[in-house]
Amino acid sequence: MCHHQGMTDATTPRARAREQTMRDLVRIGRVHLATSGAAGLSLRAVARDIGVVSSAVYRYVESRDELLTLLVIDGYDELGDAVDAALASVDATDFAGRLVAIGRAVRSWALSEPATYALLFGSPVPGYHAPSDRTTGPGTRVITRLVQVWEDAWTAGAIGLGDGDVSPRRLSRDLARMRQDQGLTVPDEVISRGLLMWAALFGCVSFEVFGQYGLDTLTQPHDLFEHHLRVLVETVGLGG
Amino acid sequence: MCHHQGMTDATTPRARAREQTMRDLVRIGRVHLATSGAAGLSLRAVARDIGVVSSAVYRYVESRDELLTLLVIDGYDELGDAVDAALASVDATDFAGRLVAIGRAVRSWALSEPATYALLFGSPVPGYHAPSDRTTGPGTRVITRLVQVWEDAWTAGAIGLGDGDVSPRRLSRDLARMRQDQGLTVPDEVISRGLLMWAALFGCVSFEVFGQYGLDTLTQPHDLFEHHLRVLVETVGLGG
DNA sequence: CGAGAAAGGAGAGCGGTGCTCTCGTTTCGT
DNA sequence: ACGAAACGAGAGCACCGCTCTCCTTTCTCG
Numbered sequence: 001m002c003h004h005q006g007m008t009d010a011t012t013p014r015a016r017a018r019e020q021t022m023r024d025l026v027r028i029g030r031v032h033l034a035t036s037g038a039a040g041l042s043l044r045a046v047a048r049d050i051g052v053v054s055s056a057v058y059r060y061v062e063s064r065d066e067l068l069t070l071l072v073i074d075g076y077d078e079l080g081d082a083v084d085a086a087l088a089s090v091d092a093t094d095f096a097g098r099l100v101a102i103g104r105a106v107r108s109w110a111l112s113e114p115a116t117y118a119l120l121f122g123s124p125v126p127g128y129h130a131p132s133d134r135t136t137g138p139g140t141r142v143i144t145r146l147v148q149v150w151e152d153a154w155t156a157g158a159i160g161l162g163d164g165d166v167s168p169r170r171l172s173r174d175l176a177r178m179r180q181d182q183g184l185t186v187p188d189e190v191i192s193r194g195l196l197m198w199a200a201l202f203g204c205v206s207f208e209v210f211g212q213y214g215l216d217t218l219t220q221p222h223d224l225f226e227h228h229l230r231v232l233v234e235t236v237g238l239g240g
Numbered sequence: 241m242c243h244h245q246g247m248t249d250a251t252t253p254r255a256r257a258r259e260q261t262m263r264d265l266v267r268i269g270r271v272h273l274a275t276s277g278a279a280g281l282s283l284r285a286v287a288r289d290i291g292v293v294s295s296a297v298y299r300y301v302e303s304r305d306e307l308l309t310l311l312v313i314d315g316y317d318e319l320g321d322a323v324d325a326a327l328a329s330v331d332a333t334d335f336a337g338r339l340v341a342i343g344r345a346v347r348s349w350a351l352s353e354p355a356t357y358a359l360l361f362g363s364p365v366p367g368y369h370a371p372s373d374r375t376t377g378p379g380t381r382v383i384t385r386l387v388q389v390w391e392d393a394w395t396a397g398a399i400g401l402g403d404g405d406v407s408p409r410r411l412s413r414d415l416a417r418m419r420q421d422q423g424l425t426v427p428d429e430v431i432s433r434g435l436l437m438w439a440a441l442f443g444c445v446s447f448e449v450f451g452q453y454g455l456d457t458l459t460q461p462h463d464l465f466e467h468h469l470r471v472l473v474e475t476v477g478l479g480g
Numbered sequence: 481c482g483a484g485a486a487a488g489g490a491g492a493g494c495g496g497t498g499c500t501c502t503c504g505t506t507t508c509g510t
Numbered sequence: 511a512c513g514a515a516a517c518g519a520g521a522g523c524a525c526c527g528c529t530c531t532c533c534t535t536t537c538t539c540g
Contacts (some may be wrong), residue, residue, distance in 0.1 A: 014507060014516075037366025039279025044497065055500080056518050064498065115366075123362025124450055126277025126355075136454075171463035178457055195453075196444070196468045200436070202452070203443015210364055212442070213435075214376075217418055223411035228436045235475060254487075254536060284526065295529080296489050304527065 021060055024050045026070050033071055034115040038125050043067060065128050068119070072130055073138055075116040080141030082109040087145065095153035096238045102145055103201050103229045110205045117209055121202055143198055147182060150194045153238060154186040161237035163187040190236065197232045204228050261300055264290045266310050273311055274355040278365050283307060305368050308359070312370055313378055315356035320381030322349040327385065335393035336478045342385055343441050343469045350445045357449055361442055383438055387422060390434045393478060394426040401477035403427040430476065437472045444468050 028049045032041050043064045044054040061067045086105035090097045110117040119125075120139075130139075153159050165172045166188035175188045184191070207213055208221050218224060233239075268289045272281050283304045284294040301307045326345035330337045350357040359365075360379075370379075393399050405412045406428035415431045418424075424431070447453055448461050458464060473479075 012508070018516090035366075037279075037363065039277075040366045042497065043499090053519050054498085055520075058499075059517060118363035121446075121450070121452065123277065123358035126275075126280045166467060168463055170460045171467060174457070174459055174464070181457070192464065192467050193471060195464065196440070196471055199443040199447045199452075199468070200440035201443070203439040203441070203446065204436070206361075206443065206446065207439045210361070212361065212439075217414070217421070219414055220410045223408055224414070224432065224435065227406060227411060227432050228439070231433060231436055231475060235471060252537070258487090282526065283528090292488095293490055294527085295491075298528075299488055 018060070021050070022070075025057065025060060025067065026074050029067055029071050030074070030116065033119065034113075037115060038068065038119045041068065041071075068125060068128055069130060069134060071116065072119060072135055075113070075120050076135065076138035076141065078113070078116070079106065079109050079120070080138060082106075083142055083145055092152070093156070095149055095156070095158050096233045098149045099146070099197070099233050099236070099238065100229050102142065102149070103225075103232070106142060106201060107205050107208070107225055110209050114209045117205070121206060122210070146194060146198055147184065150186050150190055150236065151184050154190055159186075159190060159237040160239065161187070161189050161193070164189065166192050193236045197236050200228075200232055258300070261290070262310075265297065265300060265307065266314050269307055269311050270314070270356065273359060274353075277355060278308065278359045281308065281311075308365065308368055309370060309374060311356065312359060312375055315353070315360050316375065316378035316381065318353070318356070319346065319349050319360070320378060322346075323382055323385055332392070333396070335389055335396070335398050336473045338389045339386070339437075339473050339476070339478065340469050342382065342389070343465075343472070346382060346441060347445050347448070347465055350449050354449045357445070361446060362450070386434060386438055387424070390426050390430055390476065391424050394430055399426075399430060399477040400479065401427070401429050401433070404429065406432050433476045437476050440468075440472055 025046065028046050029041065032046055032049075036042070036045075041064065043057055043061075046067070047054040047057045050057075057067075061070070083102050083105045086101040087098060090101045092098070110121075150159070164187065166175065171192070172188055175191045178184075178191060179186065186194075204225060208225065213221065265286065268286050269281065272286055272289075276282065276285075281304065283297055283301075286307070287294040287297045290297075297307075301310070323342050323345045326341040327338060330341045332338070350361075390399070404427065406415065411432070412428055415428045418431060419426070426434075444465060448465065453461065
């Protein structure tokens, strides 16, 4: 349920109680998030559920926004864990298979936790700004995995795309900086198409989770997603 | 600003005042939507801005949710108008150009109206269900235009994709039903890849509007979007 | 034209929210 | 053992959506 909470061993009973309360906060917070959404997440209601008066939770959490931050971090970590778990059972040289595994993991986690997915990838909560020093780490786990597959596939010579630059030069400069920051060797076209696959993957998942497809028109969204995954894997130059 | 309000000619002063108040509601509502987001949209604050006490707005709008519905319809129509305006200046036989025009129109409208875009394509507002009889019409204008391009391009023989069915058969059945409902002749692969392009387009736009790309990593998001558009046009079999 | 009906606005009020402050009580560190 | 820190409870503030009542304005129709 809760992930990477940074369990410090409980020296004193009070410290142990505090950690338990923090865990309860995130746990009940997720329940309310699923019920009422990020906007309707009520600190008072969460307090009631953990059997404490509303003002008491401010001993643990600075504000409602910080509770949101805890839920964001917890969600990113759970998604990252799901992706890593799916990757564990795929042959490292099966690059297309690794991409497909990532895509399936993202989709199935999103469908099982739509409220948390909406918190992470839906409309930004108005007035709330996630503290990047705490969220970018867990928030970049998925794209990190995707990038690693492209890099591995490229160095293995498995990507059927040219190694030329991309136009215009402005874009090529942006991509070059990303390549340098991440220590990559993949060419422009792979980075660019990789970013497209990334955005498209979450576009497909968002459409499904947020109900943008007409609900009646699609009886088997899973099949459509699998087809889309195959096409997306092709677009990064990995024949599915 | 406001679109397709169903202007009935004002017979009586009272009726005219009512229409003016309705327009003000949507207008001020959009301002507050941009400021506070869909969740923070306060009926009381809107009432204050139009110079009326909070209970008075219930003479015009059944609930806060109905005000949201008005904003949803207004937003869909504005987006649809933007797309149609962009299409007006494109040669009808330039199928790739029509797709690119639609994509650019969606992106630039979304960037200019991020709050309304978030209302339409972001996380669903918890507890709010758009009345489909009023929103599906304006809500399907973009996909309708996209579908029309694919159909036109297919009948003109401009799409370089096979006309075979898609696997598995469950998916093929879903696609066949869509083809029949919409009166289309395009084959499975075109419908499927078309839906992918649709979802991917909004995935790219959402990533940009919602700030999922690292803000510092991309200095020229426009260039990346143009590249993505070219690739997406290719994936539906229309050489860019 | 004038009376009854309909519509609109103002205000009080209900229960809910996030958040702050104060006041005892409990627990910890020394 | 004692001062300090942590904690829970409660009252209170300003805001929210929404309802109800009361009164004025406007329309409709005989």
